[in-house]
Amino acid sequence: MFRTILLLILLVALSYGFWLSPDFKEISAGVAIFLFGMFSLEEGFKSFSGGTLERVLQKSTDKTYKSIGFGILSTTIMQSSSLVSVLTISFLGAGLIGLGQGIGIIFGANIGTTTGAWLVAGLGLKVNIASYAMPMLVFGVILIFQKQKSIKGIGYILAGLGFLFLGIAYMKSGFEAFKASIDLASFAVVGLKGLFIFTGIGIFATVVMQSSHATLVLIITALSSGQISYENALALAIGANIGTTIAAIIGAMGSNIVGKQLAGAHLIFNGITGLIAISSISYLMMGVDYISIYLGIADDDYSLKLALFHTIFNLIGVIVMIPFISKMVVFLEYILKDKVTSNRGFDSAKYLNDSVLELSSTAISSILKETKHLYDNVFEIIAHGINTKRQNIISDKSIDETIKDKYSKEKVDIDEFYNHKIKGIYGEIIEFSTKAQSTTISNEDIERLYSLKLACRGMVEAVKDTKHLQKNLIKYSNSTNRHIQKEYNLIRQGIAELLRSIYIISRTKEEDVVLLLLSKSKVNMEKYDILSNGTLDRLIRADSISDEMATSLMNDSSYAYDISKNLISTAEVIFGDVENLGMAMSKEDIDLILDKKDN
Secondary structure (H helix, E strand, O other), X not given: OHHHHHHHHHHHHHHHHHHHOHHHHHHXXXXXXXXXXXXXXXXXXXXXXXXXXXXXXXXXXXOHHHHHHHHXXXXXXXXXXXXXXXXXXXXXXXXXXXXXXXXXXXXHHHHHOHHHHHHHHHHHOOOOOHHHHHHHHHHHHHHHOOOOHHHHHHHHHHHHHXXXXXXXXHHHHHHHHHHHHOOHHHHOOOHHHHHHHHHHHHHHXXXXXXXXXXXXXXXXXXXXXXXXXXXXXXXXXXXXXXXXXXHHHHHHOOOOHHHHHHHHHHHHHHHHHHHHHHHOXXXXXXXXXXXXXXXXXXOOOHHHHHHHHHHHHHHHHHHHHHHHHHXXXXXXXXXXXXXXXXOOOXXXXXXXXXXXXXXXXXXXXXXXXXXXXXXXXXXXXXHHHOOOOHHHHOOOOOHHHHHHOOOOOOOOOHHHHHHHHHHHHHHHHHHHHHHHHHOOOOHHHHHHHHHHHHHHHHHHHXXXXXHHHHHHHHHHXXXXXXXXXXXXXXXXXXXXHHHHHHHHHHOOOOHHHHHHHHHHHHHHHHHHOOOOOOHHHHHHHOOOOOHHHHHHHHHHHHHHHHHHHHHHHHHHHHOOOOOOOOOOOOHHHHHHHHHHHHO
């Protein structure tokens, strides 16, 4: 409601401005073109995000100085600290980086955004950049209509740069023409009062335009034409720096708690940096004058001085705040916590939030993590369903000991567990996957998404089969008939071994280990075909089991086979990231590899 009212006020104010002055119309058009250019630039860079994103992030953010460097470089290239902030929240929401790493990126983004002011003040106002904009727009639009994703991305980047340059040119000429009719410099306010008023205006302008970069360009072009005073321009720049946190806060609304914590860190950093700049503005201005002499900046070149001021106070903010990153993480994690759900005992999705939809790679990564979360719950219920303890399966205990140490004397209520731990997460994954498919997503990612949905369905089927298996499993594994007891304990043993193998697979990155364990599991799965291997015929001929026992064993072996098949397929999708994983090895090959490993 508030945003709707704000939009109506803005539209009315703009309409009045257009009626009042044609020059104001040109300035507003320049701002609109500039913002559209930023949007196109963002779309272009988003199209280049791919499967290597996780590796790039891990290598470039594992240390604080690397995180800051990543923030500086990405913002310098993209020319949008707001976009970097929103993408960082997306990375956090998908669990690709930690909060400390995200804070480092935000610090770097604040330094990186100062390069835009240097480009505009040093080049944009001194060169006829509109002449460069036209060919960029022509080539950019041609490339946008191509089908290939990378070429389309280059087209968006070229068009974005063209619109940025064109927007700056319109703003520059608009302010120069506007000065002839109305001199805004006459409204300058000096002293502390002016500092706070224009800081507030800078915050408001950035909130409206959702871009501190656009606000800075507007400030620099107005300053170059003498429409605002140097002191007021500095205050506007401080306000723009504080106002840019609004974009991060809006981006965090659809994120998980870590995304909200990052938005809080952004607000704290920019707020403290702004306070430092306001409280020491006279000293900063003297520092700018002193450094300008050594950089060869003319005494009356206020546009470049503004760019230098913007860089200095952001650098000071980063230097002051770096030692407090770990303390900030602790503070934010203490203040901002996950809400305790009122549905006690019901598990829900941990990684699915709208912020990760910014990039197809973060959306897929988030769904993969949630699928692994679902598997953890499925692992537990199947372990209990075959009457074993989860901690024994993941321990170094022998399988025989694991089978003997039973979980319960009575059957587990699998329906209750399913409703509390499986159903909700499964539904959220399917719903979120549909959302992800409605965004810009590559064919490769669509295939990955489909395989993850199949894995989730397979896990649910495995839980249902465990429910069917459980009744006879508990009954006959405690039977006085040693033959039927042995067969059902073999079923328990086989599933327990499979669960242990998948647990090992989930914690190793060695492709040969993954391939070996999955292939071994596929071979072992065939033992459940008791009709083909003659087990059932042998037991019946020897009169070792009754007809009722034979029927139960035949049905339950089929359930055990389906459970194994679904769990192996799931493991291949969510843990086995190796080529040709679906090609099972023969039993002879497995024995040969195992012999080599033993030797």
